[in-house]
Amino acid sequence: MSCLSALPVYFMLLLNPVLTQTFSEDIDVLVFLPQNNSYLFSHARVAPAILYAQQRLEADGGAYSGFHFNIQFENSDCMNDALYNLVDRSCGKKPNLILGPVCEYEAAAVVRLASHWNIPVVSAGALAAGFSNKNSEYSHLTRIAPSYVKMAETFSAMFEHFTWKSALLLFEDDKEERNCYFTLEGVYHLMVDLNIKSYAFSREVPLDTEDILHSIEETEVVIMCMPADKIREIMLAAHRRRLTNGNHMFFNVELFNASSYGNGSWKKGDKHDNDAKEAYASLNTVTLLRTVKPEFENFSLEMKKSIKKSGFLDCNDCGSVNMFVEGFHDAMLLYAIALHEAMKNGFSKKNGSEITSHMWNRTFEGIAGQVSIDASGDRNGDFSLMAMTNAEAGTYEVVANYFGANGTFQLLPAFNADHFTLKGRHKTHEETPDKSCGLGVSALTGVIVGAVLGTAMLIGFYFFRKNYRITIERRTNTEECDTGKHRQLREDSIRSNLSAA
Ligand SMILES: *[C@@H]1O[C@H](CO)[C@@H](O)[C@H](O)[C@H]1NC(C)=O
Ligand SMILES: *[C@@H]1O[C@H](CO)[C@@H](O)[C@H](O)[C@H]1NC(C)=O
Ligand SMILES: *[C@@H]1O[C@H](CO)[C@@H](O)[C@H](O)[C@H]1NC(C)=O
Ligand SMILES: *[C@@H]1O[C@H](CO)[C@@H](O)[C@H](O)[C@H]1NC(C)=O
Ligand SMILES: *[C@@H]1O[C@H](CO)[C@@H](O)[C@H](O)[C@H]1NC(C)=O
Ligand SMILES: *[C@@H]1O[C@H](CO)[C@@H](O)[C@H](O)[C@H]1NC(C)=O
Numbered sequence: 001m002s003c004l005s006a007l008p009v010y011f012m013l014l015l016n017p018v019l020t021q022t023f024s025e026d027i028d029v030l031v032f033l034p035q036n037n038s039y040l041f042s043h044a045r046v047a048p049a050i051l052y053a054q055q056r057l058e059a060d061g062g063a064y065s066g067f068h069f070n071i072q073f074e075n076s077d078c079m080n081d082a083l084y085n086l087v088d089r090s091c092g093k094k095p096n097l098i099l100g101p102v103c104e105y106e107a108a109a110v111v112r113l114a115s116h117w118n119i120p121v122v123s124a125g126a127l128a129a130g131f132s133n134k135n136s137e138y139s140h141l142t143r144i145a146p147s148y149v150k151m152a153e154t155f156s157a158m159f160e161h162f163t164w165k166s167a168l169l170l171f172e173d174d175k176e177e178r179n180c181y182f183t184l185e186g187v188y189h190l191m192v193d194l195n196i197k198s199y200a201f202s203r204e205v206p207l208d209t210e211d212i213l214h215s216i217e218e219t220e221v222v223i224m225c226m227p228a229d230k231i232r233e234i235m236l237a238a239h240r241r242r243l244t245n246g247n248h249m250f251f252n253v254e255l256f257n258a259s260s261y262g263n264g265s266w267k268k269g270d271k272h273d274n275d276a277k278e279a280y281a282s283l284n285t286v287t288l289l290r291t292v293k294p295e296f297e298n299f300s301l302e303m304k305k306s307i308k309k310s311g312f313l314d315c316n317d318c319g320s321v322n323m324f325v326e327g328f329h330d331a332m333l334l335y336a337i338a339l340h341e342a343m344k345n346g347f348s349k350k351n352g353s354e355i356t357s358h359m360w361n362r363t364f365e366g367i368a369g370q371v372s373i374d375a376s377g378d379r380n381g382d383f384s385l386m387a388m389t390n391a392e393a394g395t396y397e398v399v400a401n402y403f404g405a406n407g408t409f410q411l412l413p414a415f416n417a418d419h420f421t422l423k424g425r426h427k428t429h430e431e432t433p434d435k436s437c438g439l440g441v442s443a444l445t446g447v448i449v450g451a452v453l454g455t456a457m458l459i460g461f462y463f464f465r466k467n468y469r470i471t472i473e474r475r476t477n478t479e480e481c482d483t484g485k486h487r488q489l490r491e492d493s494i495r496s497n498l499s500a501a
């Protein structure tokens with residue numbers, strides 16, 4: 001009897017207009033993207049994705065069809081354009097949502113002001129470790145692409161698994177956008193109990209390979225971030241010095257630009273090709289794991305069409321939708337979900353903090369697959385580890401995937417444990433490929449929380465104080481993590497003026 005009477009109630013609930021409610025609302029969206037096409041996240045590449053999302057959200061019949069997005073695009077120059085544009089709106093109408101900017105320093109300024117004005121910001125950039133602390137000035141920032149600290153979890157898990165003990169972070173620092181600096185800072189940040197050294201060099205000065213080799217000799221694992229030609233130069237030098245014989249692990253981190261890693265990146269058509277191929281046998285790449293699903297096909301085709309239409313001719317990787325394009329598309333979805341939920345609970349679009357909180361700690365279906373945002377508003381990242389699997393042909397394959405949401409490594413059939421075992425050291429691990437293995441997410445989480453809040457930006461401080469090419473010894477003294485210094489360092493890192501040193 002009770003079952004029978006419950007049934008109609010259940011159906012009534014399903015059809016109840018309150019549950020499938022659509023709200024009518026005009027939403028002002030301000031988008032900051034560079035007009036300069038040399039960026040992977042330029043307006044020409046990303047704007048079509050935002051408009052695609054808008055069109056589908058506003059389409060008749062959907063839960064969000066009552067939302068009308070007034071989207072305004074403004075330039076971002078990775079310096080101050082976005083900030084000035086936002087400031088100019090002080091007296092006028094402020095947007096309800098800001099998308100972007102991507103560049104770290106520009107984002108820092110914009111997010112601070114937006115948080116102060118209670119406006120949610122969603123960006124596929126702002127990936128530096130300094131943004132992880134959402135307690136104050138970055139409180140309204142949601143990061144829809146995996147941050148550098150999330151990337152570093154991949155290394156953290158590998159170091160634990162293979163019991164590697166020391167690392168050298170080797171990177172080119174351009175002193176402007178400093179992408180490589182921020183990328184490896186994530187690693188530095190996360191791996192507090194390892195012996196880590198850093199070595200930065202400038203773009204203008206020729207590589208001091210002798211000095212670099214010396215640093216490599218002293219360490220087990222080398223993690224690099226720099227342009228492809230410099231990677232090749234260093235790998236060739238290391239090969240000549242016989243450092244590529246398994247006593248050292250080499251990694252490069254290339255998250256976004258799919259055309260600059262993988263098959264054939266050793267090939268340049270010069271007399272060193274053969275040596276380079278041999279050297280690259282010990283070079284592994286960490287990149288973003290990309291997924292696709294049927295819906296993605298149409299999206300991808302539409303993106304290609306728009307890019308062609310915009311006359312983007314000198315473009316060799318237009319074929320691929322990158323993480324920024326995908327991320328800003330999903331940013332629109334996430335905001336719509338959060339706003340809808342907030343309105344259902346009686347809040348208005350003006351309550352930025354409330355809407356932001358609905359974007360955090362949730363998993364939703366993005367254009368390319370599931371997107372999981374952690375409890376502090378940062379996307380959990382999935383990463384792929386690529387290695388050369390055919391030494392003769394010099395071809396690369398993905399050998400393992402790291403899933404950030406559950407902190408596990410998935411070893412693929414191509415995975416070869418020997419390849420990742422340091423020679424000349426006691427072998428401590430028996431690997432069983434073909435099998436997923438948990439790598440201790442709980443330990444990892446502890447490290448993240450502790451390290452991120454505690455040791456923020458120490459690295460940046462030293463870099464600018466110590467005359468550019470610097471080697472930092474891992475500190476042993478916890479006093480250096482005190483809050484006074486912490487604050488100083490954070491400001492040193494995410495700020496707009498780089499005149500230091
Ligand atoms: C676009 O950006 C690149 C790299 O940052 C720079 O070299 C170039 O001058 C910029 N172009 C314009 C028109 O500003
Ligand atoms: C991506 O990498 C390729 C190959 O290294 C390079 O030619 C291209 O300029 C890169 N694109 C961007 C936007 O950095
Ligand atoms: C994508 O889907 C839309 C509508 O669902 C359709 O109008 C469009 O032609 C499709 N695009 C491609 C390239 O298939
Ligand atoms: C926004 O929502 C919060 C609860 O999340 C509430 O405390 C606050 O008063 C609201 N602010 C406005 C302006 O409505
Ligand atoms: C995140 O959401 C889950 C349920 O989905 C909840 O149990 C948990 O307490 C939430 N965490 C935070 C920090 O809000
Ligand atoms: C590299 O090339 C090989 C053989 O052509 C192919 O099997 C493999 O999938 C390619 N790897 C990547 C990462 O593109």
Ligand SMILES: *[C@@H]1O[C@H](CO)[C@@H](O)[C@H](O)[C@H]1NC(C)=O
Binds near residue numbers: 405406
């Ligand atoms: C972790 O997540 C990935 C992707 O969501 C899934 O394929 C895998 O089975 C999960 N692993 C565990 C141990 O839950």
